[in-house]
Amino acid sequence: MFWSFFCIRLRFLVFQQREEKQLEASVESLISRVAHVKNALHSFIYKLENEYERLTWPSVLDNFALLSGQLNTINKLLRNEKTPSFRNQVIIPLLLSPDRDEDLAKLTEQRVPVFSHEIVPDYLRTKPDPEVEEQEKQLSTEAARIGPEVAQKQIQTLNKLCSNVLEKLSNPREDREAENAAQRQNKPFFNPTDTNALVAAVAFGKGLSKCRPPGPVAQGHQGQGQMMSGGPTLQQVTIGGGSGQQAGMGGPVAPQQQGQPGKMPSSIKTNIKSASGSMHPYNR
Amino acid sequence: MEAPPVTVMPVTGGTINMMEYLLQGSVLDQALDSLLHRLRGLCDSMEPETFTDHELVYLLKGQQGNPFILRARRSLSHPNTPWHLRYLGQPEVGDKSRHALVRNCVDVATSHNLPEFLNEMGFRMDHEFVATGHMFRKGAMKIVVSKLSRILVPGNTENTERLSLSCLVELSVLAPAGQDTVSEDMRSLAEQLKPLLHLEKIDPSKQRH
Secondary structure (H helix, E strand, O other): OHHHHHHHHHHHHHHHHHHHHHHHHHHHHHHHHHHHHHHHHHHHHHHHHHOOOOOOHHHHHHHHHHHHHHHHHHHHHHHOOOOOOHHHOOOOOOOOOOOEOHHHHHHOOOOOOEOOOOOHHHHOOOOOOHHHHHHHHHHHHHHHHHOHHHHHHHHHHHHHHHHHHHHHHHOOHHHHHHHHHHHHHHOOOOOHHHHHHHHHHHHHOOOOEOOOOOHHHHHHHHOOOOEOOOOOHHHOOOOOHHHHHHHHHHOOOOOOOOOOOOOEOOOHHHHHHHHHOOOOOOOO | OOOOOOOOOOOOOOOOOEEEEEEEEEEEHHHHHHHHHHHHHHOOOOOOEEEEEEEEEEEEOOOOOOOEEEEEEEEOOOOOOOEEEEEEEEEOOOOOOOOOEEEEEEEEEEOOOHHHHHHHHOOEEEEEEEEEEEEEEEOOEEEEEEEEEEEOOOOOOOOEEEOOOEEEEEEEEEEEOOOOHHHHHHHHHHHHHOOOOOOEOOOHHHHOO
16 A cells, blocks of 8 residues: 555656646747747837838838737647646745845846836736726626627627638639729719819819809890800900990000909900000190 | 010020920819828828919900910918919920820919909909819829819809819929920829829810810
């Protein structure tokens, strides 16, 4: 009986040793992975702070991808079967002192110079932050509330959506182009008639007469030879003969401004001619 | 003594002969936001400039057919800035392969009594409109997205109504005569704005009818 007890004890000790070795090995690899992440973050932050102007979005994306890959490897490492469960290990600080510890400072690159009461709650923390804990509690009560069937349905919908998106992404490009082109044709972004109308408006005022009198008034005025701008005025070049009467008043002076700013007097031509012709103001 | 002939030849003498290369298009109001986003990404400078301008077009009827046109423009959003007077010549009928409309352009800034001065000179205002919108720059290229409104009561710029539900988009470059390479840059920018916007050279004389 003593011998069997001894055997069991021996096997337990061996098991413990193997566990310890595994623990050590996994902790070592975890440290090295975390060191990789730290280096990647360090260089990324340096790039963001110093090479801000030259940074392009693809290189930022590359950095993020690198970090994400490294975090993935850490996750895989933790999930590995060979890794003992770290939850079963407890870290107890044996000695806290407010004095500066040179070895610790060198080990942590001057980030933790003192192993004191202030740093213990942050660095040896095992529970999540209070806010995170609160959110987790909310999420778990929410999950418990909706019940298993609803949850299952939601999972199925999510799976279906994901597979749809994956299918669309992996389809050959030509299929996608056809769909896009068909969609785009339904929504025109511009109207060619509008383009022409706007260009005409800017170029020579089509549709933009300076005053818009109602129809009958325009007809009445036109009888006197005044130019009312009922339509595009640039197209009419020769003027009625009635405007010649104003020539007498003009003389060598530029044609007088008409009473209403909206009219287009046609007397320019006739004025200048008459001034240089027989009508000289200083003649008797 | 005849009045000097009103000519449509490019104005020379004293200044470099500047030509304006122009491409025009329009975009519906509902697509305006996406166009502005795209332009903001493609063009220089963070914030586009907005403007509200009142443009008056003055005509001088000459001896022969075509009247002489001058365009006076003032900013309604910055009332103290100088007025802007511009002469645009007839589009050059060069080779058809040139991608943009090319015409002679003379630009000056003037004081605020420009309308009275032009009236005294014999010009008469033909039409006026209010343009409000955004202006973007990319290198030497200028893109103006504007909503045109007609003025209902002459002289009253508050009372306006939109001319159409689209916004006019103009891509222009001011360059000395003979530099045809700018039209290549303009064409590549126009390509990048498709299919939202089709910028093309629209001959205004074809629009008369």
